[in-house]
Amino acid sequence: MTVLLGGAPRVLRFTAEGATLAVEIPGRTSHAERERAESIARRIFRLEDDLAPFYAALEGDADLAWARCGAGRMLASATVFEDVVRTICTTNCAWSATERMIGALVQLGGGAFPAPEQLAATPERWFSEKARMGYRGPYVREIARRVVHGDLDLERLLPQHGMHADEVEEALLALPGVGPYAAAHVMQLLGYHELLILDSWTRPTYLRKSKKKQAKDSTIRRAFAKYGRFAGLAFWLYLTSHWHEEERDAGNGFHP
DNA sequence: CGTCCAGGTCTAC
DNA sequence: GGTAGACCTGGACGC
Numbered sequence: 073m074t075v076l077l078g079g080a081p082r083v084l085r086f087t088a089e090g091a092t093l094a095v096e097i098p099g100r101t102s103h104a105e106r107e108r109a110e111s112i113a114r115r116i117f118r119l120e121d122d123l124a125p126f127y128a129a130l131e132g133d134a135d136l137a138w139a140r141c142g143a144g145r146m147l148a149s150a151t152v153f154e155d156v157v158r159t160i161c162t163t164n165c166a167w168s169a170t171e172r173m174i175g176a177l178v179q180l181g182g183g184a185f186p187a188p189e190q191l192a193a194t195p196e197r198w199f200s201e202k203a204r205m206g207y208r209g210p211y212v213r214e215i216a217r218r219v220v221h222g223d224l225d226l227e228r229l230l231p232q233h234g235m236h237a238d239e240v241e242e243a244l245l246a247l248p249g250v251g252p253y254a255a256a257h258v259m260q261l262l263g264y265h266e267l268l269i270l271d272s273w274t275r276p277t278y279l280r281k282s283k284k285k286q287a288k289d290s291t292i293r294r295a296f297a298k299y300g301r302f303a304g305l306a307f308w309l310y311l312t313s314h315w316h317e318e319e320r321d322a323g324n325g326f327h328p
Numbered sequence: 329c330g331t332c333c334a335g336g337t338c339t340a341c
Numbered sequence: 342g343g344t345a346g347a348c349c350t351g352g353a354c355g356c
Contacts, residue, residue: 165334207338249338272335
């Protein structure tokens with residue numbers, strides 16, 4: 073994948089050998105850039121996220137015991153800013169529109185997702201006319217401007233900074249264009265796994281999987297409350313279990 | 329052609 | 342605190 077390293081788009085190649093993840097960067101790199109690349113890899117693959125307590129709780133779980141092989145490490149972006157903007161681009165539109173908007177953003181960034189500085193400096197016209205982001209454009213641009221201006225530090229929301237989940241949620245909900253769905257989605261990527269991602273895809277998928285005719289959000293939440301601070305992740309794995317069927321059949325999971 | 333709505337959010341009651 | 346309408350866009354659908 074391509075990310076910004078020292079302000080320039082650089083290709084990172086990831087390869088896994090057993091339990092080791094290697095990062096390859098074609099071309100010359102400085103020590104600082106290699107450090108940053110490792111930091112990005114840790115963030116993307118969410119290596120700091122300790123799922124052991126979650127897996128322990130899944131022992132004997134009829135629906136989710138399969139996930140103990142190492143499932144649930146959702147792929148994140150290089151920065152929280154990128155996760156927030158991408159998530160806003162999933163709201164109230166078809167998936168094809170999301171791909172188009174993010175494709176335009178990445179093109180603007182020269183192959184990498186653009187930094188807040190670049191988005192803040194890009195005229196509103198570009199968001200509406202080129203990226204076709206509609207009313208989302210001003211939201212994204214405003215968030216970028218706040219980051220650049222210094223009164224918004226999204227990277228501070230990473231779990232390593234020790235903020236309480238409630239504070240993180242409050243900070244996300246305060247962003248223009250971020251509501252309950254987007255906040256829950258970004259929090260999953262950050263490693264706060266309690267909130268359920270409830271939207272027009274997860275709701276019907278839950279009904280189909282659980283063979284229910286209907287279920288209010290509060291009912292769904294109650295059904296997953298037993299997973300405690302991992303309720304949201306349990307919900308997500310329940311909905312996506314069929315994505316993992318090949319790995320399960322192959323039985324090639326590992327136990328971290 | 330018009331209407332609806334898709335991996336929602338905001339504002340105004 | 343809960344709900345109605347508006348909101349960009351574009352693909353799917355009915356007429």
